[in-house]
Amino acid sequence: MFDFDALINCFGMASCAVNQLTSGLIIGMLLFLVASGLTLIFGVLNVINFAHGTFYMVGAYFAFSTYLFTESYLLSAFVGALGAGIFGIFFERVLISKVYGQDILMQLLVCYAFILITDDLVKLIWGTDYIAMGIPDEFRLAPFRIFGGYVPPLYAFLIILSLVIGILTILLISKTRFGSIVRAAAENSPMVSALGIRVPLYFALLFGLGCALAGIAGALAAPVRSLTPGMGFGILIESFIVTVIGGMGSIPGALIAAIILGLTRSIGSVGFPLFVDGLMFLIMAIVLIFKPTGLFVKGSSK
Amino acid sequence: MKNFKNKIKRRSFMKVASLGMATTALTGFPNILKAANKPIKVGVTTILSGRVAILGQTVLSGMKVAVDEINNAGGIDGRKIEVISRDSKAKPDEAARLTRELVNNEGCEVLLNCEASGATFAVNEVARDIKKFCIHCISETSSLTADPKNRVPWVFRAARQGIHDAVGGGIFASEIAKKNNLKKFATAAPDYAYGRANTAEFMEYLKLFSPDINVTTQTWPKIFQPDYTENITALLNAKPDALYTCLWGGDLVAFIDQASLYGLFDQFQSFAVNLGDLPILTAIKKIPKDVYGGARYHKDIPDTQANEDWYNKYMAGSDVLPTNWSWEADTGMRFLIDALKKTGGDTDPMKLAKATAGNKIKSPFGVDGTMTIRGEDHTLVNYVIAYGRTITKDPYLANIQQSNWKDIYVHEKDWKKRKKYI
Numbered sequence: 232m233f234d235f236d237a238l239i240n241c242f243g244m245a246s247c248a249v250n251q252l253t254s255g256l257i258i259g260m261l262l263f264l265v266a267s268g269l270t271l272i273f274g275v276l277n278v279i280n281f282a283h284g285t286f287y288m289v290g291a292y293f294a295f296s297t298y299l300f301t302e303s304y305l306l307s308a309f310v311g312a313l314g315a316g317i318f319g320i321f322f323e324r325v326l327i328s329k330v331y332g333q334d335i336l337m338q339l340l341v342c343y344a345f346i347l348i349t350d351d352l353v354k355l356i357w358g359t360d361y362i363a364m365g366i367p368d369e370f371r372l373a374p375f376r377i378f379g380g381y382v383p384p385l386y387a388f389l390i391i392l393s394l395v396i397g398i399l400t401i402l403l404i405s406k407t408r409f410g411s412i413v414r415a416a417a418e419n420s421p422m423v424s425a426l427g428i429r430v431p432l433y434f435a436l437l438f439g440l441g442c443a444l445a446g447i448a449g450a451l452a453a454p455v456r457s458l459t460p461g462m463g464f465g466i467l468i469e470s471f472i473v474t475v476i477g478g479m480g481s482i483p484g485a486l487i488a489a490i491i492l493g494l495t496r497s498i499g500s501v502g503f504p505l506f507v508d509g510l511m512f513l514i515m516a517i518v519l520i521f522k523p524t525g526l527f528v529k530g531s532s533k
Numbered sequence: 534m535k536n537f538k539n540k541i542k543r544r545s546f547m548k549v550a551s552l553g554m555a556t557t558a559l560t561g562f563p564n565i566l567k568a569a570n571k572p573i574k575v576g577v578t579t580i581l582s583g584r585v586a587i588l589g590q591t592v593l594s595g596m597k598v599a600v601d602e603i604n605n606a607g608g609i610d611g612r613k614i615e616v617i618s619r620d621s622k623a624k625p626d627e628a629a630r631l632t633r634e635l636v637n638n639e640g641c642e643v644l645l646n647c648e649a650s651g652a653t654f655a656v657n658e659v660a661r662d663i664k665k666f667c668i669h670c671i672s673e674t675s676s677l678t679a680d681p682k683n684r685v686p687w688v689f690r691a692a693r694q695g696i697h698d699a700v701g702g703g704i705f706a707s708e709i710a711k712k713n714n715l716k717k718f719a720t721a722a723p724d725y726a727y728g729r730a731n732t733a734e735f736m737e738y739l740k741l742f743s744p745d746i747n748v749t750t751q752t753w754p755k756i757f758q759p760d761y762t763e764n765i766t767a768l769l770n771a772k773p774d775a776l777y778t779c780l781w782g783g784d785l786v787a788f789i790d791q792a793s794l795y796g797l798f799d800q801f802q803s804f805a806v807n808l809g810d811l812p813i814l815t816a817i818k819k820i821p822k823d824v825y826g827g828a829r830y831h832k833d834i835p836d837t838q839a840n841e842d843w844y845n846k847y848m849a850g851s852d853v854l855p856t857n858w859s860w861e862a863d864t865g866m867r868f869l870i871d872a873l874k875k876t877g878g879d880t881d882p883m884k885l886a887k888a889t890a891g892n893k894i895k896s897p898f899g900v901d902g903t904m905t906i907r908g909e910d911h912t913l914v915n916y917v918i919a920y921g922r923t924i925t926k927d928p929y930l931a932n933i934q935q936s937n938w939k940d941i942y943v944h945e946k947d948w949k950k951r952k953k954y955i
Contacts, residue, residue: 250766359586361783365818383794455791456759457783461583465759500763
């Protein structure tokens with residue numbers, strides 16, 4: 232099951248090391264975008280958004296339709312994020328806000344119903360076929376060669392862009408007035424209301440921001456991942472693993488955990504191809520046993 | 534007086550009723566049912582959601598061609614065929630549950646199972662348990678019918694079989710390997726029964742025909758995995774001379790798009806057995822040149838009027854291009870209809886099984902215009918197996934060569950002996 236020779240050989244060769252490290256980063260960074268939205272919503276609203284993968288799917292489909300008309304990748308990604316964000320606000324206002332503070336089972340049921348309805352809507356609008364958006368012409372370039380390894384320009388761009396979006400999100404939450412208000416409202420929402428601030432509006436905006444992060448991940452990945460109804464489910468499971476490892480509510484934690492998972496996948500495909508998923512869950516189990524709050528959250532487990 | 538009248542009425546009623554009952558007893562209920570034109574309900578489970586939903590859609594459109602033909606011709610002794618389909622979402626437990634439901638709640642008398650391998654094995658056991666005649670139309674895993682342990686007297690397969698493709702593909706690929714001096718092979722296959730069995734069989738035959746070939750790297754992405762980057766870079770690191778992949782459907786589309794980013798297809802020769810399905814070829818935005826692929830369904834292979842007519846009938850009832858699954862579903866339905874004709878519409882599983890074992894029908898997809906379901910192992914033979922090379926424009930595959938069934942029969946027999954199936 233374990234092929235340590237292959238692993239040692241790989242890291243003995245610069246080209247193999249470059250290939251596997253960059254592929255780990257690209258898997259990790261897209262996962263980070265999705266997971267950061269999930270962890271943000273949990274951290275502030277204390278809601279586990281089981282429907283988060285749906286916004287990843289919605290973002291990808293919105294981007295696809297925009298790309299059909301405009302052939303602009305960046306505009307498509309923006310529309311994907313915006314569409315997922317607005318859809319997220321709608322979901323928060325109409326459905327999930329009704330079950331804030333209620334039993335987790337009730338939240339799960341509302342989210343599951345929403346997933347099924349949205350999947351069917353996607354089927355009605357875009358059909359059941361798998362759709363490929365295709366790689367934008369500006370990125371149809373020969374891969375960069377770094378120490379003999381291959382790095383596709385699109386992936387290099389995605390890694391940098393994801394990192395920038397992640398940093399901007401952290402700054403938005405920690406340094407801006409918007410961030411201060413939502414963090415204060417998370418601690419004591421009646422007090423913030425008493426100051427004349429419309430807390431539900433801020434909660435809705437924050438929920439929309441979380442969904443927009445999932446949406447932009449779906450939109451950015453759309454050129455290389457075939458689009459199908461229900462495509463959000465696979466990424467949801469991995470996002471949960473990231474959130475558990477990194478710590479519920481911690482965006483830097485999500486970043487590190489997503490990179491750990493990305494590297495586990497890429498290094499695993501060389502050294503232990505049959506145990507990649509197993510190892511991901513094993514890491515999660517170890518974190519849960521020794522630090523149940525996750526790597527980057529202080530305090531006791533919830 | 535009133536009572537007397539009532540008595541007479543009751544007496545006459547009794548007379549008429551007894552006469553009616555006697556007539557019924559003499560002529561039998563089936564004729565009454567036939568007179569009522571009760572349709573023969575065929576239960577179909579397939580995948581109608583998720584990444585391969587399009588394939589399930591083409592299953593229903595494919596079998597519709599055969600169903601429309603028989604129903605427009607008046608059905609089987611006046612009884613029409615009615616297909617009742619359900620979406621299994623590719624889940625074995627769901628397929629098994631729905632199959633039972635189709636029989637118990639919907640009154641389906643026969644089954645056409647249109648599932649991929651995982652769910653087909655589950656449905657196979659349900660058909661054994663509830664004793665309903667069943668034809669598997671999609672699963673290609675060889676052991677389904679080749680292994681006597683899996684065989685059920687009233688269950689058949691009207692689909693490709695992995696071992697047939699492995700021999701045909703092995704011969705085809707070994708000729709290219711010899712010509713281009715390809716020695717080191719890598720493989721990329723979905724990690725479940727079909728992917729593992731197909732890859733093992735293909736490589737076994739490739740090595741048999743070109744003994745100096747080695748498999749140096751194997752990578753096993755999960756079925757429906759969104760991202761193949763780690764698999765692609767693992768392949769690039771291995772620097773093989775050639776790649777073999779049996780990824781299929783949307784997975785293959787995503788794999789090719791992602792691999793193109795790394796220029797993978799420029800670096801070594803690739804063989805993708807499931808590439809030659811029209812919706813896949815048209816979904817890939819920029820199809821790489823010179824990849825060898827199996828022609829899963831192609832309207833020009835065989836290049837006959839019958840095949841062209843079938844294509845036109847199919848397209849008249851479908852907004853999606855036909856796939857490998859379409860011709861297989863059509864074929865399963867045709868074998869079922871032929872068997873029903875022979876039993877006069879009787880759906881007794883043993884009678885239908887007797888009519889199907891060894892049955893030969895006319896078909897646009899047979900190499901000589903016919904196909905047979907073999908009696909000894911209940912599986913389809915004599916269908917077209919062909920391989921070609923991709924070109925970037927319609928019809929996307931060129932230089933197509935058909936495999937010879939004489940070679941396939943010889944190697945299939947040896948394989949069965951090695952596996953101790955015979």
